[in-house]
Amino acid sequence: MSEHILVCPFDEDLIGRLRRRAIVVRAAKFEFIPHINRVINEHNKLHCIWVIDRRKTLANIPFAEDWLNIPISCFIGGLGSIKNVMNKLSILRKLSIRVFLSPREGRNFRDLMILSSLGVNCGVFWGNGGNKEIDWELMNDLMHYAVYSRAKHAAIEPFDYVVSKYDPKRPTDFNSVYFDNPRRYLHLDKEENIALTQEDLMRGNFISKGISSIDSIGGNQKYIESKTLWQEYFFKMEECASCPAWRICLGKFSASLKQNSKCKDFFSDLLDAADFYRSSKAKEKVLCQL
Amino acid sequence: MPTIIFKASEKCNSNCIYCDVVERKAPRSMSLELLELVFQRINEYLENKPNEKINLTWHGGEPCTLGVNYFKKALEFQDRYCAKTKSRLNHSIQSNLTLINQDFLNVFKQMGINTIGTSYDPIPQIRGFGKNRDSDAYNRLFMRGINLLNENSFSWGFIYVVTKKALEKPLDIFYLLSNLKLSGVFNLHPVLVYENDDKHNIAITPLEFAEFLGKIFPVWWEHQDRYSEVDPFKSYLRNYQTESIRLGCSESGSCAHSYLYIGPDGQASHCGRSADWGILSYGNIKFLPLVDIFLDKQRDILLKRNEILLKNDCLDCNYWGICHGGCPLDSYNTQKDFLHKTEWCEGKKHFLKKYFEPITGLNRDFREKVN
Numbered sequence: 001m002s003e004h005i006l007v008c009p010f011d012e013d014l015i016g017r018l019r020r021r022a023i024v025v026r027a028a029k030f031e032f033i034p035h036i037n038r039v040i041n042e043h044n045k046l047h048c049i050w051v052i053d054r055r056k057t058l059a060n061i062p063f064a065e066d067w068l069n070i071p072i073s074c075f076i077g078g079l080g081s082i083k084n085v086m087n088k089l090s091i092l093r094k095l096s097i098r099v100f101l102s103p104r105e106g107r108n109f110r111d112l113m114i115l116s117s118l119g120v121n122c123g124v125f126w127g128n129g130g131n132k133e134i135d136w137e138l139m140n141d142l143m144h145y146a147v148y149s150r151a152k153h154a155a156i157e158p159f160d161y162v163v164s165k166y167d168p169k170r171p172t173d174f175n176s177v178y179f180d181n182p183r184r185y186l187h188l189d190k191e192e193n194i195a196l197t198q199e200d201l202m203r204g205n206f207i208s209k210g211i212s213s214i215d216s217i218g219g220n221q222k223y224i225e226s227k228t229l230w231q232e233y234f235f236k237m238e239e240c241a242s243c244p245a246w247r248i249c250l251g252k253f254s255a256s257l258k259q260n261s262k263c264k265d266f267f268s269d270l271l272d273a274a275d276f277y278r279s280s281k282a283k284e285k286v287l288c289q290l
Numbered sequence: 291m292p293t294i295i296f297k298a299s300e301k302c303n304s305n306c307i308y309c310d311v312v313e314r315k316a317p318r319s320m321s322l323e324l325l326e327l328v329f330q331r332i333n334e335y336l337e338n339k340p341n342e343k344i345n346l347t348w349h350g351g352e353p354c355t356l357g358v359n360y361f362k363k364a365l366e367f368q369d370r371y372c373a374k375t376k377s378r379l380n381h382s383i384q385s386n387l388t389l390i391n392q393d394f395l396n397v398f399k400q401m402g403i404n405t406i407g408t409s410y411d412p413i414p415q416i417r418g419f420g421k422n423r424d425s426d427a428y429n430r431l432f433m434r435g436i437n438l439l440n441e442n443s444f445s446w447g448f449i450y451v452v453t454k455k456a457l458e459k460p461l462d463i464f465y466l467l468s469n470l471k472l473s474g475v476f477n478l479h480p481v482l483v484y485e486n487d488d489k490h491n492i493a494i495t496p497l498e499f500a501e502f503l504g505k506i507f508p509v510w511w512e513h514q515d516r517y518s519e520v521d522p523f524k525s526y527l528r529n530y531q532t533e534s535i536r537l538g539c540s541e542s543g544s545c546a547h548s549y550l551y552i553g554p555d556g557q558a559s560h561c562g563r564s565a566d567w568g569i570l571s572y573g574n575i576k577f578l579p580l581v582d583i584f585l586d587k588q589r590d591i592l593l594k595r596n597e598i599l600l601k602n603d604c605l606d607c608n609y610w611g612i613c614h615g616g617c618p619l620d621s622y623n624t625q626k627d628f629l630h631k632t633e634w635c636e637g638k639k640h641f642l643k644k645y646f647e648p649i650t651g652l653n654r655d656f657r658e659k660v661n
Contacts, residue, residue, distance in 0.1 A: 168473075168515060168517075169472050169473035170472060170473075171472065228433065228437050231433040231437075234433065234466065234469075234470050235425075235429040235430060235433070236412055236413075236414055236425070236426070236429070237412050237414075237459075237462065237466065241412070241465075241466045241470075242412075242459075242461075242463070242465045242466040242469075243465060243469075244465050244509075246465070246469040247469055247472060271516075275513065275515065275516055278515070279515065
């Protein structure tokens with residue numbers, strides 16, 4: 001059986017046809033969370049509910065006690081009223097939730113820092129589109145806080161993922177944070193079309209069709225080819241291939257590099273942070289087990 | 291362990307800018323009859339020297355132009371003629387990987403090969419196919435080769451040949467090569483041009499090479515955990531830090547009786563470079579056993595070279611123990627004899643004195659200890 005986690009919309013017919021799978025459900029509304037959890041866990045295992053609702057702010061999400069222990073990731077429009085967020089903090093901190101905000105609005109960097117300091121796991125979600133509008137200096141400030149600050153705070157993604165998973169001998173793909181890394185996740189729609197990424201699924205770039213094909217995906221030619229797509233950067237002196245931080249970025253912003261090349265400085269600093277984290281872990285004291 | 295540089299074919303499917311084999315010679319390949327004799331000669335040598343091993347390095351040209359059946363035949367000859375000695379015969383191979391397929395890898399596995407040496411250059415039209423050096427097509431096949439090696443659990447290392455075109459952006463080149471090879475080894479090596487015949491304007495000076503290394507070394511030094519094992523940095527570091535010094539053929543000062551080249555017509559020479567340049571011809575395996583070829587009198591000058599250099603060019607040189615005056619062939623290239631240090635010595639010293647020693651804080655006296 002393929003070890004891929006499946007990312008799909010919440011469709012009870014589709015879910016009913018899946019058995020013993022780890023599933024990320026894409027949901028449009030927070031209100032469906034308890035129901036989704038019940039249905040998925042009947043014959044499968046819920047990996048996460050991934051809610052994308054840009055109209056919602058953290059302040060107006062109807063958090064409820066029955067969301068406890070349900071893994072949730074959400075990409076929302078912003079924090080909203082900070083007063084309302086503070087009023088919901090006690091329940092928010094009990095939930096297994098990760099809150100993503102867009103890096104294309106400057107105030108979100110401040111808000112992510114606040115959320116993290118309040119003990120709420122959170123992160124930056126790039127989504128589709130280039131890096132043209134991203135303020136990489138603000139991003140760098142946030143990353144420095146996330147990795148180096150000794151003040152107690154919750155993880156901020158994808159920085160936490162990169163520094164904790166980084167292995168100098170392998171590329172690190174932080175798209176796992178967004179359930180969008182084909183080595184770990186496959187995307188499917190109601191018609192059982194299978195794609196390597198969410199964007200491919202939306203665009204109709206399918207690699208196969210049918211739930212039964214998932215288990216043999218390792219032998220699928222398009223899947224095999226996808227494993228070496230990164231090599232396209234190395235056929236000539238591409239800017240991304242000669243970036244010191246390629247190994248943790250993998251060319252994600254190559255399309256908009258001409259408009260904004262500051263990503264290079266940011267990811268170089270993130271790579272330094274990953275090295276720092278790795279070497280500090282190696283230096284940790286090991287006490288004998290009592 | 292004696293190393294045989296075995297050029298069973300001079301044919302190559304590529305037209306790399308710094309390789310003049312294709313242009314200078316009509317490429318030849320070794321006949322199966324002669325291949326059979328190679329294994330008879332190897333067996334003869336190993337029987338005569340029961341404590342020795344031989345490293346047979348398949349070189350080219352591009353060895354894979356010989357076709358997979360040629361390697362199967364080699365295995366057959368090995369089994370037939372080296373039945374009792376084959377455990378002391380190691381095969382290795384240098385390939386550009388563009389012709390590699392599963393059949394080749396299956397045979398290589400049977401030959402005990404699990405690592406392949408190769409080269410790579412991202413700069414367009416340095417390595418490539420045809421008159422126009424189609425590097426895009428070349429690099430695609432190269433990557434396909436790498437993928438196949440990875441799927442088959444072969445390891446691979448590569449040499450990056452530093453040409454004039456690379457001098458403009460040492461760090462870009464270094465990052466790209468490091469990104470391509472996140473683990474394992476790669477080697478930065480200056481392009482070698484014979485008799486200053488630099489028709490493609492790619493030659494670099496020893497000082498330029500030293501400066502190229504000098505731009506990269508601080509980055510590599512600061513992030514050693516991050517980057518691959520890059521030579522010459524890793525070797526310098528090891529030789530400065532440990533008692534046992536390990537050197538490549540060109541710096542060892544001891545290649546005199548340990549290297550042998552066998553070409554497609556059975557002609558023997560000292561190494562691939564001497565054969566390419568038409569010097570140090572040691573006869574032909576058709577008429578001479580390997581034991582005799584390894585004792586060829588012409589080799590003595592290479593040993594004597596050490597004594598002469600120590601009294602002349604390299605007198606009191608602090609770096610003698612890790613250099614030995616460099617490759618004798620490089621001496622021949624500029625001086626037309628083997629008895630001088632090479633022009634690359636100055637580059638090496640420059641790099642070590644200006645970059646390596648101040649940055650690492652390491653110092654060591656590599657002078658010969660005279661009793």
